[in-house]
Each structure stands twice: as structure tokens, then as C-alpha cells.
Amino acid sequence: MSVRREALRPPLPDVLELTDSEDDVEDDTTLSQASPASLLRCSYNIKALSILNSANRWVKQGARFPDGTPLPHDLHQLCVAVTTVPENILKAVLPSDDIPVSTLIDFRLPGIAKWPFSEKITFKESAPEGRIFIRSEIPPEPYVEELRKNFVQALLDGKFSMLDPRTTDIRLPLWAIELWRALHSVHNYRTAWTEGRGWITTKRAEGHDIQIFRKAERLLTTLPWNKLLDGPAAGVGRTTKHLIRFLSDEEWLSDTLIDMMTAYLVSQLSTTQQDTIIVDTRFGDAIVGAKDIKYHDQPHHQLQEIEQSIGSRVRRLYAPMYTNNHYVAFEIDFRLKCFRWGDSLNLNQRLNSNKRALESLIEKLQWWFSRRFGGEFDNRGPSLPHGNQKDHASCGLFAINTIEHNVFGQTLGVANPARERARWFCLTSETQLLEPVAVSNAQVELSLLTIHSNTNVVLSRKQAPPQEAEQGLLRIQKITKGRLAKEMQEKEQQDRIKLAEKLEHERQERERQERERQERERQERERQERERQERERQDRERQDRERQERERQERERQERERQERERQERERQERERQDRERQHDVEMHDVDMGVTGAVISENRSMALESAVPLNTVIPPAPAPSSQLMPLESRLVARFNRMDGPAADTLKTRWFIERLGQFDIPDAVDLEFMNMRVPDLKRRRVFSWF
Numbered sequence: 001m002s003v004r005r006e007a008l009r010p011p012l013p014d015v016l017e018l019t020d021s022e023d024d025v026e027d028d029t030t031l032s033q034a035s036p037a038s039l040l041r042c043s044y045n046i047k048a049l050s051i052l053n054s055a056n057r058w059v060k061q062g063a064r065f066p067d068g069t070p071l072p073h074d075l076h077q078l079c080v081a082v083t084t085v086p087e088n089i090l091k092a093v094l095p096s097d098d099i100p101v102s103t104l105i106d107f108r109l110p111g112i113a114k115w116p117f118s119e120k121i122t123f124k125e126s127a128p129e130g131r132i133f134i135r136s137e138i139p140p141e142p143y144v145e146e147l148r149k150n151f152v153q154a155l156l157d158g159k160f161s162m163l164d165p166r167t168t169d170i171r172l173p174l175w176a177i178e179l180w181r182a183l184h185s186v187h188n189y190r191t192a193w194t195e196g197r198g199w200i201t202t203k204r205a206e207g208h209d210i211q212i213f214r215k216a217e218r219l220l221t222t223l224p225w226n227k228l229l230d231g232p233a234a235g236v237g238r239t240t241k242h243l244i245r246f247l248s249d250e251e252w253l254s255d256t257l258i259d260m261m262t263a264y265l266v267s268q269l270s271t272t273q274q275d276t277i278i279v280d281t282r283f284g285d286a287i288v289g290a291k292d293i294k295y296h297d298q299p300h301h302q303l304q305e306i307e308q309s310i311g312s313r314v315r316r317l318y319a320p321m322y323t324n325n326h327y328v329a330f331e332i333d334f335r336l337k338c339f340r341w342g343d344s345l346n347l348n349q350r351l352n353s354n355k356r357a358l359e360s361l362i363e364k365l366q367w368w369f370s371r372r373f374g375g376e377f378d379n380r381g382p383s384l385p386h387g388n389q390k391d392h393a394s395c396g397l398f399a400i401n402t403i404e405h406n407v408f409g410q411t412l413g414v415a416n417p418a419r420e421r422a423r424w425f426c427l428t429s430e431t432q433l434l435e436p437v438a439v440s441n442a443q444v445e446l447s448l449l450t451i452h453s454n455t456n457v458v459l460s461r462k463q464a465p466p467q468e469a470e471q472g473l474l475r476i477q478k479i480t481k482g483r484l485a486k487e488m489q490e491k492e493q494q495d496r497i498k499l500a501e502k503l504e505h506e507r508q509e510r511e512r513q514e515r516e517r518q519e520r521e522r523q524e525r526e527r528q529e530r531e532r533q534e535r536e537r538q539d540r541e542r543q544d545r546e547r548q549e550r551e552r553q554e555r556e557r558q559e560r561e562r563q564e565r566e567r568q569e570r571e572r573q574e575r576e577r578q579d580r581e582r583q584h585d586v587e588m589h590d591v592d593m594g595v596t597g598a599v600i601s602e603n604r605s606m607a608l609e610s611a612v613p614l615n616t617v618i619p620p621a622p623a624p625s626s627q628l629m630p631l632e633s634r635l636v637a638r639f640n641r642m643d644g645p646a647a648d649t650l651k652t653r654w655f656i657e658r659l660g661q662f663d664i665p666d667a668v669d670l671e672f673m674n675m676r677v678p679d680l681k682r683r684r685v686f687s688w689f
Contacts, residue, residue, distance in 0.1 A: 060158040070507070071152065079152060080499065082160075083178045093134050093179070094186060097226040097239070101193050104225040109190070110183060113137040117166065121147060123159035130170030139164075144180045151177060189241055193225060196247030200422070209419045216247075216422045219429045229256075231431055232263040233280070236501055240432055246425035249418060253396030255281045258320050258327065260428040261400045268408065275315040276407060279306065284321035290364050296371035307372055310334050318407060320399040324357035327395045329402035330365075331384050338378035339365070342386025342406075344398035387413030397421065 058075050065071065071079070095107045121139060138144070147162070151174065161171035197220055204213035229238045238256050245251040253261075259280040266278050286302035289295070299307065306317065317332040332339040345354070366376045386402040389395060394417045401420070404410035414420045 058156055061156070063156045065152055065156065070510075075152075076503075079155065082155065083151070083175045085175045085179045085182070089134060089179065090182070094182060095225075097228075098224045101197070101220040101223050101225045104186075104190055105194050105197065107186075107190065109187060110135050111137045112141075112184075112187065113139055113166075115140050115143065119165040121165070121172075122163050123150070123154035123157075124161045124163050124171060125159050126161055126171055128161045128171045128173040130167070130172075132170070132172070138180045138183050141184045144177060144184060147177050148181060189225065189244070192241075192244045193220075196220075196244050199247045199249075203418050203422065209416065209422070212419060212422045212426065215426050216429075219426060219433075222433055223429045224432070227432065229260070229432060231260075232266065233260040235259075236497070240429075243425060243429060246421045246428075248421075249391075250393055252325075252393050253327075255322065257424075257428070258322075258396050258400070260431070261396075261424055262320065262403075264427050264431065265400070265403060265407070273407070274313055277306070277309070277314050277317050278403060278407065279317060279319045281320060281322055283319045284323075284361075287321070287364050287368055288323070288361060290367055293367040293371060296368050299372075303368070303372070310373075318403045320396070320403065321361060323361045324354050326354055326357075327399040328358065328361075329384060329386065329399040331406060332377070334373070336378070337369075337373070337375075338380050340380040340384045341382055342384035342399075342402040343382050344386055344389040344395055344402075346382065346388070385412055389414070389417075391417065393417075394420075397424075400424075 055078050058078060065075075093110065095104055099107070121143060139147075155174070161173065162176065164170065164172055197217070200213050200217050200220075204210055204217065223243070224240050226239045226241045228234065229240065229242075233256065235256070242254055242256040242260075245254055245257060259282075262278055262280040269276065269278070282302050283306070286300050306314070315333065315335050317330075317334070319330050319332075320327050321330050326343075326345060328344075329342045330339060331341070343358070362379065366379075369375065369377045384402060385405060387398050389398050394414060397414050397417055397420050401410065401412070401414050405412045
């Protein structure tokens with residue numbers, strides 16, 4: 001006779017009367033008055049009363065703890081005590097971690113409210129009171145996270161309950177926050193498993209590799225949705241819910257899945273492959289964790305077992321190693337003292353952060369070789385046979401395939417990532433299924449009593465009669481009393497471990513957020529500095545342009561002034577020249593009046609000859625007398641100068657015909673004239689009267 005194992009839960013008294021409807025469920029934890037002592041007396045944490053002094057020291061003492069500030073240990077215990085959810089409520093509303101995925105998908109959970117209210121849930125100083133409806137809709141997740149964020153300060157301010165605007169006559173206990181948070185977590189995983197089942201259905205409908213997808217779909221009816229992992233991949237917080245990531249085309253494979261896959265490969269090693277070991281991601285984490293070469297001066301607990309086994313039997317080591325959001329398969333040969341790797345993205349051919357991360361990983365690997373194996377190993381580069389991925393989410397599949405090919409001869413490459421994901425889902429899920437075991441009559445009777453909310457009890461093939469079940473109950477209550485106490489202690493120990501892990505995770509998360517904040521601030525400072533430098537550069541360019549514009553304007557102004565001075569100078573010179581000419585004209589007039597240019601005899605006839613055309617050849621004038629005639633009682637020919645062309649008159653013609661006689665030296669005293677008027681020879685006499 002065999003049954004499927006069920007986790008035993010200690011019987012707890014029904015502190016609250018619960019029902020699936022909203023008719024007769026009432027919270028009997030009404031407090032007579034709101035005080036730390038009364039709050040802890042009604043707490044469902046077994047250590048609540050032991051921290052009463054801590055409650056009196058912190059509550060209503062004016063303490064302030066900003067968000068993100070680590071809490072003192074006693075204050076943290078106080079927070080845990082007042083937020084402990086009653087076990088029977090958890091059993092009533094939450095699915096068991098061991099139920100199959102298909103059962104989880106159909107599990108009835110309280111719905112999530114749309115929250116159309118203008119008011120939010122607020123903390124109150126009064127004690128919790130009223131009726132609690134465990135099937136009521138829960139607030140949206142952002143509201144719950146905000147309440148959880150503000151809960152500690154509200155507790156320090158002496159607020160022991162919450163007011164939901166949907167039910168103004170109820171004061172909810174503070175542990176409702178953790179209940180809502182747990183329900184949201186189950187909602188999220190149920191949605192993820194539902195999408196995973198839909199992915200299997202879609203791939204099966206495409207008609208390729210139908211058998212593997214049918215097998216994956218059948219496994220959903222038996223695979224526990226959140227059971228702790230068994231085998232080498234087991235670890236703190238690692239459960240079967242991680243297998244969801246296999247059932248998607250876009251999800252990256254987590255380190256938990258990679259470790260489960262390597263554990264399966266290790267189980268397939270034959271006795272003829274004793275010189276080969278396959279390690280999981282913890283090996284790479286230990287290598288990458290080194291800050292400098294001195295890190296390996298002492299044995300590392302993650303590497304010590306490998307170091308000890310290498311000298312006796314191990315020759316080759318295969319490991320999927322994580323570097324900057326990417327998995328790379330490594331092979332290390334300890335006999336030849338060399339190593340190589342297979343990279344599905346060929347990062348060594350790229351100039352990016354992934355290549356730098358890979359180079360840093362190789363450098364730290366050489367540190368390990370130098371300190372623990374007497375010197376660096378020969379780096380043979382990416383020569384390990386490997387396939388090339390064409391998407392962004394299959395590097396884990398290709399890294400495992402590289403190891404499979406080089407150790408077991410598996411076909412190189414992943415032609416259909418969806419099929420490979422389904423294959424590994426089946427392989428890893430089968431290792432986590434519970435096997436039927438033989439049990440005693442007492443265990444069968446106990447299994448009859450392990451009834452879980454919203455799940456069917458797993459029974460043996462033969463039902464036990466009611467009388468036997470009642471007798472079995474009496475025997476169990478007597479025999480398992482000590483066992484339950486021990487299980488309670490173990491559960492408390494597990495709770496402490498989980499709490500420590502949770503605190504460590506929160507601390508690491510705060511540190512990560514702090515690093516991200518500092519990085520954002522650094523980037524912001526750099527951006528501001530770049531903007532400042534850009535503004536300064538633009539200011540300098542603007543000032544240069546303004547200076548150049550001023551210089552240009554100054555040059556134009558000077559040029560205009562120079563031109564103006566030249567113009568004025570020319571005008572001045574022209575006025576002076578005109579003045580000199582006027583003066584000269586006056587002087588010439590005086591000369592004309594006092595000097596005889598030509599002596600005309602009184603007895604000579606002054607009759608003008610008839611005009612001849614200008615083109616007529618004029619005979620030369622008669623030679624003048626060689627003797628100067630006295631100036632007294634002589635007629636003086638007067639000459640005037642004009643700037644325009646000669647007028648075509650009889651006088652002009654006559655003058656031109658006889659012009660030659662005035663060039664004779666004895667006719668006019670030219671020396672006297674030249675002395676009085678130096679430029680006389682350059683003047684043209686064209687008219688006389």
C-alpha cells in the first residue's frame with residue numbers, strides 16, 4: 001500500500017472563525033484598548049510576549065526610521081510579531097506548495113480589487129475590531145507595497161490597525177498586509193504557470209515535436225508548483241516555481257535552472273568518464289568573486305573540493321560560467337594545463353562590455369591557476385566546439401549544449417530553442433516528482449487527517465473506516481506530541497533562517513539600490529558637467545563672434561573715417577587748386593594788361609580776312625619783324641584763357657591763322673612772361689578780343 005507524501009502541519013486552534021462566504025466570519029481578536037501589551041497578547045507569534053519590553057521602548061516614543069534604514073534587531077522582532085498571519089488563515093486561503101501546477105491554475109483565490117476609491121487604506125491608533133472576510137477582494141499590489149513600506153513608522157507612532165475605505169466599520173489587523181502580499185505572490189505565480197501552459201499548448205499546435213510538448217503538458221498535472229528542490233541543485237529559496245522560466249521564448253534561464261541542468265548532466269556521467277567533472281554556476285561565482293590574486297592564497301570552500309580531486313583522478317572540468325548577462329561554456333584541462341571556451345555570441349569579436357567582462361573572467365581564472373596550480377594555464381581562446389545562437393535569451397541552452405556535445409556527443413547546436421526548453425523542462429521536472437513509498441497503518445491514518453484547503457486528500461487504494469480513523473487520531477495525538485514540538489522547533493529554525501536570508505536579501509537589495517542611486521547621481525553629475533562645458537563653449541563662441549563683429553564694425557568705422565578724411569582732403573585740395581587758378585587768372589589778367597603778346601602796327605590794317613573752312617590748308621603767317629617795337633603808343637592784343645573748346649568764330653579763325661607769329665621770340669618777351677607765369681607754355685590761347 002502506498003500514498004503520496006504530504007507535509008504534516010501541526011493542528012492549531014481556530015483563533016478566527018473562518019468561512020468562504022461573508023456571512024458568519026467574525027474576528028474575535030477585538031482589543032479592549034490599544035496598547036503594545038494588548039497588541040502582543042493577541043499576536044499569533046509564539047514569541048510575541050517575550051518582546052514586550054522592546055515594544056514599550058519603541059512604540060509611541062517619537063522614533064523615526066526613514067525608508068531604507070536598517071532596523072535594530074529588537075524592533076525587527078516586534079515587527080515580525082505583529083505581522084504574523086494566523087496559520088489557519090494561511091491554510092484556508094493559500095494553496096499548498098505541493099499541489100500540482102494544474103491544480104494551482106484552477107485554485108480559487110480572492111480577487112484583486114480595481115480600487116476606484118478616492119481614499120487609500122490608512123493606519124489608525126485604535127485596536128483591530130470587526131468582521132474579517134477572508135474571501136474579500138484584496139487591494140492592488142502597489143497599494144500593498146506602499147502599506148508595507150510605511151508600516152514600521154506607523155507602528156512606532158502607535159497605530160495598531162488599518163481602515164479600509166470599502167469597509168469603514170472594520171479595523172483591520174496589521175498582519176493583513178503580509179496576508180495580502182502572500183496572496184499577490186500566489187496570484188503572480190499562478191498567472192506565470194497559466195502563461196507557461198498556454199505556451200506549451202501554442203507550441204504543440206504548431207505541429208513540430210508534438211510528443212515532447214505533450215509530455216510537458218502531462219507533467220503539469222503532477223509537478224508541485226512550489227516545492228523545495230531535491231538533489232544537487234537544491235538551495236535556499238530554490239523551488240520548482242523556477243521551472244516556469246523554461247516555458248517561454250523570452251525568459252533567460254536563471255542560475256537555478258542552469259544548476260538543475262548541470263546536475264542532470266552529472267547524473268548521466270558513466271564510470272568510464274571518471275576523469276571528467278561538470279560543475280554548476282557556483283564555481284564561476286567563486287572565480288568571479290575574487291577581488292585580486294591574493295584571494296586565492298587560502299583555499300576557497302567552493303573550490304577546495306575541486307582542487308583536492310584534481311591531483312587524484314580529474315583531468316577535465318566543464319563549467320557554465322556567467323559573465324555580464326551571458327553564459328559561456330568553459331573546458332579546463334589540468335593535465336595539459338590549458339583551457340578554452342565556447343561562446344554562442346562570439347564576444348571576443350565584439351568591442352563591448354560583454355567582451356570586457358569575459359576578459360576580466362579569464363584574468364581571474366588565471367589568478368586561480370597561478371596561486372593553486374603553480375602558474376597560468378595556456379589560453380586557447382574560443383576553440384571549444386559550440387553552436388551560435390540567433391536570439392537574445394538562449395545563451396544558457398547553448399552553454400549546456402556545448403558541454404553535452406563535448407562530453408556525451410550530443411548534436412552540436414540548438415536548432416529549435418522552444419523544443420530544447422521543453423526537453424529540459426521534462427528532464428528537470430522528472431527529477432523533482434515524488435515517488436510512492438511504503439507507509440505504516442499509522443501513516444495511512446495520518447494521511448486521512450491531512451486535509452488541505454481546496455485540495456483533494458491523497459488516499460491509499462483502500463479507504464479506512466471511520467472508527468479506525470478516530471482511533472488513529474487518538475494514537476497520533478499521543479505518539480506525535482513530541483514530534484510536533486520538534487517540528488515546531490525546526491519550523492522556527494527555518495523561519496529564522498528564512499528571516500536572516502530575507503534580511504540579507506533586503507540588505508543586498510538596498511546596497512544594489514544605493515549603488516544604482518550613486519551611479520545615477522554620477523551620471524547626472526557628468527551630464528551636468530558636460531552641459532556646463534557645452535554652455536561655456538557656446539559662451540566663448542558667442543563672445544568670439546561678438547568680438548569679431550565689434551572688430552569688423554570698428555574696421556568699417558575707421559575705413560569710413562579714412563574715406564571721409566580723404567574726401568575732405570580732396571575737396572580741400574580742389575578748393576586750393578581753384579583758389580590758385582583764380583589767383584593765377586587774376587595775375588594773367590594783370591599780365592595781359594601790362595605785357596604785349598604781339599605788337600600790331602598802328603598803320604597795319606586790322607581788317608579780318610574772310611573765314612575759311614577748318615579743313616582748308618592755311619598758309620603760314622608772315623614772319624614777324626625782327627625788331628621789338630616800343631610798347632609806347634602801341635595797340636596791345638589781349639588774350640584770355642577758357643577751359644572749354646574753342647568757339648568757331650571769325651575771331652578764332654583769324655587768331656589760328658596767325659598763331660605762329662606769336663611764337664617768335666622777338667615778338668614777345670617770353671623770358672619775362674615765363675618768369676611771371678611759369679606754366680604759360682602749357683596754356684592754350686584759343687580766343688582773343
